[in-house]
Amino acid sequence: MSSEKLLLDYPTPETLQIKLIGDWRAGAGIPPVSEVAAQLTAHPDIKQIKVDVLALSHWDSGFVSFLLKLERDCEAKGVRLMQEGLPQGAQKLLALALKVRQMDTPRTALPESFFEGVGGRAIKIKDGALSLLDFLGEIVFAFGRLVKGKAFFSLSDFLFISQRCGVDALPLVSLISILVGMILAFVGAIQLKLFGAQIYIADIVGIAMVRVMGAVMTGILMSGRTGASFAAELGIMQTNEEIDAFRTLGVNPVEYLVVPRVMALVLMMPLLTLYADLMGILGGLVVSSGMLGINPIEYLNHTKEAVKLNNLWVGLAHSIVFGIIIAVAGCLRGIRCDRSASGVGEATTQAVVSAITGIVIATAIITFVCQVIGV
Amino acid sequence: MDTVIEVRNLDLSYGDYAVMQGLNFTVQKGDIFVVMGGSGCGKSTLLKAMVGLLEPVKGEVLYEGKSFWGEDDAKRNAIMRRFGVLYQGGALWSSLTLGENVALPLKLYSRLSDEQVREMSELKLSLVGLGGYSSLFPSQISGGMRKRAGLARAIALDPDIIFFDEPSAGLDPVSARMLDDLIIQLRDALGATIVVVTHELASIFAVGSNAVFLDAGTKTMIATGSPKELLANSKDPRVMQFLTRGQMQGAIR
Numbered sequence: 153m154s155s156e157k158l159l160l161d162y163p164t165p166e167t168l169q170i171k172l173i174g175d176w177r178a179g180a181g182i183p184p185v186s187e188v189a190a191q192l193t194a195h196p197d198i199k200q201i202k203v204d205v206l207a208l209s210h211w212d213s214g215f216v217s218f219l220l221k222l223e224r225d226c227e228a229k230g231v232r233l234m235q236e237g238l239p240q241g242a243q244k245l246l247a248l249a250l251k252v253r254q255m256d257t258p259r260t261a262l263p264e265s266f267f268e269g270v271g272g273r274a275i276k277i278k279d280g281a282l283s284l285l286d287f288l289g290e291i292v293f294a295f296g297r298l299v300k301g302k303a304f305f306s307l308s309d310f311l312f313i314s315q316r317c318g319v320d321a322l323p324l325v326s327l328i329s330i331l332v333g334m335i336l337a338f339v340g341a342i343q344l345k346l347f348g349a350q351i352y353i354a355d356i357v358g359i360a361m362v363r364v365m366g367a368v369m370t371g372i373l374m375s376g377r378t379g380a381s382f383a384a385e386l387g388i389m390q391t392n393e394e395i396d397a398f399r400t401l402g403v404n405p406v407e408y409l410v411v412p413r414v415m416a417l418v419l420m421m422p423l424l425t426l427y428a429d430l431m432g433i434l435g436g437l438v439v440s441s442g443m444l445g446i447n448p449i450e451y452l453n454h455t456k457e458a459v460k461l462n463n464l465w466v467g468l469a470h471s472i473v474f475g476i477i478i479a480v481a482g483c484l485r486g487i488r489c490d491r492s493a494s495g496v497g498e499a500t501t502q503a504v505v506s507a508i509t510g511i512v513i514a515t516a517i518i519t520f521v522c523q524v525i526g527v
Numbered sequence: 528m529d530t531v532i533e534v535r536n537l538d539l540s541y542g543d544y545a546v547m548q549g550l551n552f553t554v555q556k557g558d559i560f561v562v563m564g565g566s567g568c569g570k571s572t573l574l575k576a577m578v579g580l581l582e583p584v585k586g587e588v589l590y591e592g593k594s595f596w597g598e599d600d601a602k603r604n605a606i607m608r609r610f611g612v613l614y615q616g617g618a619l620w621s622s623l624t625l626g627e628n629v630a631l632p633l634k635l636y637s638r639l640s641d642e643q644v645r646e647m648s649e650l651k652l653s654l655v656g657l658g659g660y661s662s663l664f665p666s667q668i669s670g671g672m673r674k675r676a677g678l679a680r681a682i683a684l685d686p687d688i689i690f691f692d693e694p695s696a697g698l699d700p701v702s703a704r705m706l707d708d709l710i711i712q713l714r715d716a717l718g719a720t721i722v723v724v725t726h727e728l729a730s731i732f733a734v735g736s737n738a739v740f741l742d743a744g745t746k747t748m749i750a751t752g753s754p755k756e757l758l759a760n761s762k763d764p765r766v767m768q769f770l771t772r773g774q775m776q777g778a779i780r
Contacts, residue, residue: 244716492621
């Protein structure tokens with residue numbers, strides 16, 4: 153490379169002359185500065201560097217980048233880089249780049265050790281838990297103020313959010329619930345046929361949907377649909393300083409933004425779950441009457457007998473808990489979002505992941521408690 | 528002088544809503560060309576049509592005689608690669624550091640080694656006075672610095688034409704002045720042609736070598752020429768009112 157584009161010469165012991173040849177544009181390949189810098193180390197007598205550009209055909213900022221690095225190296229070694237004769241534009245660019253002093257302390261983080269990593273993770277988990285409790289406390293206080301009539305609360309916002317997370321979700325909930333009901337019926341049918349007990353399909357589908365599946369499926373759907381949308385919406389508001397604007401206006405963002413969302417979802421989840429239960433039973437009905445030849449009226453009667461009201465209460469209790477989990481996860485991640493595009497993405501992902509994890513854990517706990525108290 | 532940009536019979540609209548009609552002007556090589564006019568008159572819309580974000584309903588934008596909107600996407604992209612655009616808020620990619628922001632165009636459109644890309648992005652940041660800041664994220668720096676970093680990204684590929692959308696908006700007078708000086712220095716050093724959209728009078732007179740004045744009322748341009756000459760010679764009351772900061776009133780609405 154040096155033979156092609158860079159010729160070194162020593163007219164006097166104190167002077168290094170570098171002759172630049174040909175195309176010095178970034179795309180054409182530029183020799184590394186180290187070739188010249190090595191000469192400075194090898195010949196400590198050198199006091200100045202002259203640049204000969206007579207044979208230079210083209211240049212762009214790649215060339216200036218080379219000069220800048222060379223200038224910095226020269227400066228460190230107390231060598232003068234003669235700028236006379238350089239192309240005018242290059243001189244100007246170089247002057248501009250050198251005008252403002254380089255910020256001296258590059259902020260590079262030291263690589264962390266294994267134990268630091270583990271400790272940091274543990275502290276993060278602790279902070280996360282505290283932050284969640286903090287947020288829950290804020291929500292409870294905000295509800296308290298709402299009940300006392302002291303909170304800023306916009307009814308139209310609440311209704312709008314309710315519509316978005318309730319009515320607008322119906323088509324999706326219908327589709328998924330019918331399919332879940334059909335799948336349950338299919339799986340049950342294969343087993344029950346062996347015993348000639350097909351009619352018990354109605355029991356399986358009815359109890360499963362009403363007691364837990366309706367609520368869980370709706371919960372998972374709503375985590376992806378509404379939880380993510382809460383996180384993205386509040387996350388963007390945080391990024392745009394809209395949430396700060398509420399704070400400086402004396403409006404508590406938890407009161408104004410979070411409470412209506414939690415309320416809307418807690419109100420809508422049981423309704424959606426009821427609807428999902430119904431759709432699931434309908435799906436079971438389609439399969440059992442179409443595939444097993446069970447009379448639909450008989451199927452419905454059997455369902456009515458099998459599904460006790462207790463099952464319905466358990467299902468609705470699930471759905472209310474899920475509503476709280478989804479809304480809180482979404483709003484918390486949104487409000488605590490980093491102010492960047494990737495921060496919003498991260499917040500949305502986290503909202504869905506924590507909501508679904510929360511739903512599964514809550515289901516396990518509720519099932520266990522019901523077992524113990526015998527419901 | 529060589530004509531770099533020619534705008535011919537340009538009509539701009541959003542859907543059915545006409546924004547500007549019958550625009551005709553040329554930008555010469557090395558010009559600092561100012562697009563000026565009151566708020567909401569369509570300055571930024573014109574900029575969008577010039578950089579390829581909004582297709583005009585009628586007319587042409589020519590770059591060195593080559594039609595910009597008449598060509599297919601590939602040819603238009605080739606012309607666009609010679610642009611640098613500085614957006615109002617800097618429009619830095621928030622998940623990338625300043626160094627990565629400047630390096631991205633270089634990585635996409637040049638075949639440099641990682642080391643060279645790093646050096647080049649460091650040079651561009653140094654040119655705008657941000658040498659050594661390359662590992663910071665946009666959220667960690669001030670608005671003025673973000674703008675300068677946006678400028679560093681705009682000049683990453685040594686563009687022939689640099690577009691500025693409201694460069695001094697949101698900056699203090701000293702920073703705005705520094706950015707104006709930077710615009711002139713970069714023009715001289717890079718040999719680039721510059722198009723500035725602004726309504727800041729101080730900027731207009733400090734940097735503008737040529738200008739077009741857009742009027743929201745008539746939805747067209749009502750004056751062209753160097754801003755200083757317009758101030759000295761213009762007979763149009765709307766132009767005079769704008770250039771004198773409303774001191775010459777009376778004649779208008």
